[in-house]
Every structure is written in C-alpha cells, then in structure tokens.
Amino acid sequence: MTSPAAGYDPAFLSTIELEAPTRSGLVVLPYTHFMVAIDPERRLAASTAVNIDGSQLLEVERGDDWRLDPRLPAAQQAGPELYASNDLDRGHLVRRRDPVWGSAAVAEQANTDTFHYTVCAPQTATLNQSKTLWLGLEDYVLEHARQYGQRLSVFSGCIFAADDPVYRGVAIPRRFFKIAAWEQDSILATTGYVLDQTPSLGPVLERPVRANTATPPLGPYRTFQVPVEDIAAATELSMDQLVVADRYALQPTARLERGRWTELASYTDIVL
Secondary structure (H helix, E strand, C coil): CCCCCCCCCCCCCCCCCCCCCECCCCEEEEECCEEEEEECCCCEEEEEEEEEECCCECCCCCCCCCECCCCCCHHHCCCHHHHCCCCEEEEECCCCCCCCECCHHHHHHHHHHCCEHHHEEEEEHHHHHCCCHHHHHHHHHHHHHHHHCCEEEEEEEEECCCCCCEECCEECCCEEEEEEEEEECCEEEEEEEEEECHHHHHHHHHCCCCCCCCCCCCCCCEEEEECHHHHHHHHCCECHHHHHCECCCCCHHHHHHHCCCEECCCHHHCCC
16 A cells, blocks of 8 residues: 655755755656656656655665556556567666665555656666666765765656657656755765666567566666756656755866767776
C-alpha cells in the first residue's frame, strides 16, 4: 500500500528551502521521502525528488513486487507490458536505497514505494545492471557531503525529446538526468549529470522478442557531468535555485579545458 503523502521535503537541507524541479502538466505523486512528477502523455516521470539522510540509511530486503500506482490512471503509466520479453530493465529513477532511512517501518515502506512503475523508466539491461558511475553517483556525492551534515537531495528524471524512438506505444527516452544538492557552509551546492543510453538502445528496440534466458550482446553508454542550466534547458523544468548553485559552472577554467560536457571515466573526473 502506498504511504501517506510524506513526499519530498523542501526544507530537508536545514537552512535552505529547496523546491523540486517542475513544469505545468505534470502529475505529482508523493511517496516516503520522495516524490515523482509524471508526464501523463509520455507515461513516464519527467522529474523525481528524493531526500537522503546518510546517517540513517538502513539495509532492507530488496523485493521485486512492481505495481501500478492506483492514484493515477493505468493509461498514464508505462506498465509491465513495456518490459516483457525484451532487454529493457525497469530502471529506478529514484535509486531504491536512497529513501530507505529512518525507523525500520518507515524504511520498509520507502523501499516498497520505489517499486511502483511510476518510479522507473526503460533502460537497457547493460545500463541498469552494471555497477557503474551512474549507479554510484549518490554515494560519491554523499560521501563528499558528510562533512557538511550528511544530507543530500537528488533530482532525477527523463530527458524527453520529440524524436525519441517509440516502442510498444511508449517513446523511450535516450537520456536521463540527475542533480545532487547539498548544503555546504550554509550555502546550497549542486552538480548535474546526464546519462546517454543511445548507443545501447538501438539494438534492443530492433531485436525481436526473446526468451527470458537469452543473454543480449549490448553496446556501451556514457555518463557526463554537465552544467545544470543545460539540464534545465533540455527538460524545460523550473530549477533556478539548482542552476545558480552549480559547482561545475563555478569552475569555468577546468570546464572549458575539457569541454562544456565532461564525459566521466571515473569519480576523480567529477567537479564538486
């Protein structure tokens, strides 16, 4: 059962009131320690926002009980039919362990809440299952933020484009964004990232329906650190606070030397 409207807390970072990115036409669904803003036409999340308390994170059994959210018409959610008998994974836009903190009961509920179809998006199996930079970004930034209070807010979502390939009636996003925000010396700090699954997406969409036991020969994907203002422009989400606080944009010399978007090969490439 979905938890009561706890949702994302804008005041989570103590002295800073930080609103989640949004735009008109989205349907906002609150869950435990996070929220999802669904684009009902695309049937996927345009934006998500999660509060992470690194000092209270708990380990709970993962589970795999995916379900539609009854608060939203089924026709406005990309459900199980999109992921059946192919090489697309249900990739968590809100990473499963991020909201799993607090009391045991609250943490269990948060874990359960992340298994709604509203919280995931179609990602190639090689992208979602690999232990990559993308999956560990929150951990890396959280470790950096520990000296400033161990709290982090993360905003993630799909970057929709008009020419995204349509598969089983759903336009599949080729790119996803993630923005981490923390409080450093009572000042908001942010960094933005984009994951591009284009190189591995084509073969998945072109391949015929397969048996679940088949092992797909999938291609590569890439992760970039990017100016938060570029994410705002690409998504048309309002995120003025996040743009102004961008640590990457505050270091133009390093950024210009390597290009406006920095492809990440390791965590040492990240500007914080």
